[in-house]
Amino acid sequence: MEIMQIVIVIAALCLLVKPLGTYMYHVFSNEKNRTDKWFGWLERPIYKLAGIRSENGMTWKKYAGSLVLTNIVLVAVGYLILRLQRALPLNPNGIDNMEATLSFNTIISFMTNTNLQHYSGETGLSYFSQMAVIMMMMFTSAVTGIVVAIAFIRGLTSKGSTIGNFFADFVKGHTRLLLPLAIVVTLVLVGLKVPQTLDPTVAAKTLEGGEQQIAIGPVASLVSIKHLGTNGGGFFGVNSSHPFENPSPLTNVIEMLSMWCIPASLTYTFGRFAKNRKQGWVIFRAMMTLFLVFLSVAFFSEKAGNPALNALGADSSIGSMEGKEVRFGIAQSALFTTVTTAATTGTVNNMHDTLTPLGGMVPLAQMMLNCVFGGDGVGLVNMLMYAILAVFLSGLMVGRTPEFLGRKIESREMKLIAVAILAHPLIILAPTAIAFMTELGKGAVTNPGFHGISQVLYEFTSSAANNGSGFEGLADNTPFWNISTGIVMLLGRYVSIIALLGVAGSLGRKQWVPETIGTFRTDNALFTGIVVGTVVIIGALTFLPVIALGPVAEYLTLR
Template sequence: MTMGMVQVAISLTIFLLLVKPVGCYLVHVFDYNKTALDRIFGPFERLIYRLIGVKENKPMGWKTYTIAVLVSNFIMLLMMYAVLRLQKYLPLNPDGIDNMPSALAFNTAASFITNTNWQAYSGENGLSYFSQMLAITFPMFTSAATGFAVAIAFIRGLSGRKDDLGNFYVDLTRSITRVLLPLSFFVALFLVFQGSPQTIHGAITATTLSGAEQTITRGPVASLESIKHLGTNGGGYFGMNAAHPFENPTALTNLVHMICMMLLPTALVYTFGVMVQNKRQGWTVFAAMSIIFLTMLSVVFFAEYKGTSALQALGISGNMEGKEVRFGLAGSALFTTVTTAATTGSVNNMHDSLTPLGGMVPLAQMMLNNVFGGKGVGLLNGLLYVILTVFICGLMVGRTPEFLGKKIEAKEIKLASIALLTHPVIILVPTAIAFLRPESMASILNGGSHGISEVLYAFTSGAANNGSAFAGLGANTNFYNMAIGLVMLFGRYISIIAMLAIAGSLAMKQPVAVTVGTFRTDTPLFAVILLVIIMVIGALTFFPALALGPIAEHLGMF
C-alpha cells in the first residue's frame, strides 16, 4: 500500500504542477487581442474562416451563440448517424463490417456529439476505419471544443459589460487548432513509441505458441487514444477500452492517459480566475473541487486495498478482480477516480468488479458532476453550485446576492435551478422506468442491489456525459439505446442553454461596487460553504438511490 500511495502522490503532484502554465496558455488561446500565437496559427485559422464563411471579428450575443452551438452540433449529429448507417458502402472498411442498426447508430451519434462516448458496441467489431475516424475521432475534437467554447463564453459573460460572448466558430476553431490538435499529435507519437498501433491496414492473423490461429484487430488506435483522453471523451477503440494492451500498453501510458484527462479541466479553473481578474476566486473553486476529488480517491483507494470480507476470509489481500496486473491497485483506483472526475469514461479496469464502496465513488462523482468535469461543461456545473451558494448566503445575511460584482437575481436562479434539477430527473426517472419494463430487466446480468447499481450507473453515466459503464448491463437493446441516447442529449444541451442564458443576463448587468458588507466569494470560508452546499444537495438528491445500490451491497442487505 505504501508504494501505491507514493505512486498516487507523484501523479497528483504532476497534475498540480501543470495547472498554472496550461491555464495561462488557455488565456492566450481565447484572448481576442493580438498574441504571439496568431503568428503560428493565424494563417491556417483564417483559411478555415474563409472556407466556412465566418467573420472572425463578428461578436455574438448569448442567443446567437446558443443557436450556433445547437445548429452546428445537430448537423454533425446527422452526419455521424449517416456514416454509421452506411459504413458498409463507404471506404476504409477492409474487414467488411456491416452497417450499424438504427437504434445503436442513434445512441452512438448522440454519445459522441455530446462528449459522452458511451459505447453499446465493441469498436473493433462494430466500426470500419472510416467510421472510427469520421464518426468517432472527429467528434472527439469538436465535442471537446464545443464544451471549451461554451465555458469561455460563460466566463466572458461574468466579466463582460454587454451581451457579447465572443464568436462560437472562432472559439471552436481555436480550441482545436491551438489546443487539441497539437497536444493530440505529440501524445499519439508517444503512444506509438510505447506500443499502440497506428495503421489503416486490416486485421492480421497470428499463430500462437500452441499452434492455434488468432485474429488480431488493429487500426488507427494511437490517434484515437490521444484525443480520447485529452478531450475527456472516453470511447475506446476496443471493447476493453483502456484495459486493452493496444490502447494502454504500459504503466507509463497509464500515467500519460491520466495526465491528459486532468490537464485541461483543471487548467480551465485557473483560466477562469485569470479571465475574471480574480485569481483567488479561481483557486477557491479549485480547492473545493480538489477536496471532493481527494475524498473520493481515498475511498476507492482504501476500499480496493482492503477488499471484501469474502476475499479476506480466503486470505486474499486487496481486490484485483477486473484489474490489470501492469497497473495494480493504485493505478486502477486513481484511474477510476480521474476518469469520472474529468467525466472521461475511459476505464483501465472493470468498474463492475470494484468493491461496493469503490464502485460508489465513480457513481457519486458523476451524480455531483462538478469535480473538475469534462471540457468546459465541468467548470460550468461547478459554477452553477457557486451561483446557488451565493444566493443562499445572500438570503442568510439579508443582502442581494452578488458574484464577481454582478447581482444574482430571480432570472439567474431559475435558470440555474433548471440546469441543476434536470440532472437528477434524467437519471432517476429513466432508471425507475427501466425496472418497470420486462425487456429491460432481462438485460440486467446481476440481481439484487448490484443489478440496481448497474442500471443506475448507466443512466448516471449518460446524464453526466461520462460514458463509462458497470459492464454488467446488456445495454445494446432498443430501449437502452434510445433512452440513454436521449438522456445524453438532455444532459448536455439543457445545461449549455441555461448557462449561456445566465451568461447573457449577467453580461448586461452593471458591476456593483464592493463594500464592507459584500459577501466575499474568494475565501476559504466560501470554499467550505460551497462544499457543504454541494454535499447536502447531492445527499438529498441521490442518497436514496445509492442506499438501494452500492450501500446496500456493502452492508450485505440484499
C-alpha cells in the first residue's frame, strides 16, 4: 500500500510533464499563440507603463545585468519593509520590527529562492510582511529562475546573438504561468480547509480553562506559491507539517506535485525548443533515474527504523516515526523529503533532523548535486550543464571536437562551466570548515558527534543549493549564521546563473554545425546513462569524504 502511494504520485507527475511543458513553450516561444489572447490585455499596460519593448532581444550580458539589477531593487524594498513592519499596516498582532542581521538573512533568502527561515513566521512577521515581502519574492525569485532556464535554452537552440528580453520574460512568467497556477492551487487548498484570512489570532479555551492564541492568516495563498515556485519557507515555523498548512494526505500530494511539476515539465519545454522532443525526455529520464535511487534509500532507511531503538527491543515494525506526522506515515514523509530536496524547495512535512542517518543523507546528497530536477529553471540549467560536460568528456575520449545541439563545445564554454561546478562545493565546504574552527559555529550544534557535522553541513548545503530546509536542531538565529548563510545564498544563486548565461550567449553566437555520421547522439538511452554517470562521478569526487564524516559515520556507529 505504501509503495502504491508513491507510484501514484510519480505517475501523476509524468502525466503533467507534457501538457505543462507544452504550455510553457507557448508562453516563452515568442510565437503567436492563444496565450497572447488570454493575457495580452493584462501585459500591454505593464509594458507601456514600464517602457518595455518585448520584441527587443538582449545579449547575455544585458540579460544578466537586467536580472541582477531588478533583484537588487526588490531586495532593497523588502529589507525596508521588514525593518519597519511594526509601523506598517496589516499588523493586527503588533509584531515588532525584524532585527538587522535576521532581516539581511531573510531578504537574501527569499530573493535567491532559498527561503531559509531563521525565524518563525507566525511570530516574526506581520501579515503585510508575509504578503508584500515573502509572497512577492516567492513569485519574483521563482520567475527569475524560470526565465534563466528559458534564456539558456534559447542560447542552445536558437540562431542569433540574443537570448530574449528579460523584462518581457519576467512579466510573462508572472501573468501567464505562476499567477494563474497559484490562484487555482490556492482555491483548491481553501476548499481542503487551509485557512485564508486577514483576521488576527484566534483565542481558544483550553481543557484546563486557560486561553491559547492560535495563529491564522493568509496561509493558503502563501502555501500555493511556496510550492509552485519551489520556494519553501512557510507561514508557520513548522512548515508543511503544520495541520493548517497541510491538513491531510490529499493536500500533501497536491503540495508535492505543485513543487515538482514545473522543474519536471521544463525538460519537455527544452525538447520543444530544440525541435527534438527526445532531447527533453533524455534529461527527464536522467533526473528521474537519480530521483528513484535517492527515494529508495530514503524510504527503506526510514522503514527499517532506528537501529539503536531496534537493539533495545522497541517495536519498530512501522518504521522510524520520530519527527513525522502520523497522518502522512513513512511513505508520504519519505517521498516529501525526497521531492522537496530534489526540487530544491525546502518545504518540509517532517523533521529532517530526526531522519535516520541514511535517510538524512538523501536530502544532503540531492542538494549537493543540485540537478535532480532542481528548483524552477535552475535545476534544468544545471542538468544541461552536466549534459554539455558529458558531451565534452565523450568527445575527448574519441578525439573529436564535441558538439551539442549543433554547436561546438570549446574552451570558453568549459571554463564558464568549470566556474559553476567548482563554486558550488567551495561555498559549502569552506564555510563548513570555518564554522567548526570557531566557537560561533560550534556553539550552535545541539547534537555533538557525527550528527553535529551533518547539522552544520546541511545548513550550508541548503543555503548553497538555494533549498532552505534545515536540520532544525541547529541554533542558527545568530549574527554568525545569519550573515554567513546569507553570503553563501547569494553566491550559490548568482555565480552559476551569470556563468551559465555566459555559456548560453557564447553558444548562441556560434554557427550551427550540420549533423554527420560521426556526430555523437544526445537523444538516446546511452546518453542518459552518460549524463547520470557524469553527475554521480563529479558529485562523489567532490562530496563523498564529507558525507563519510557525517551520515555514513553516524550510520555505522548506530549499528
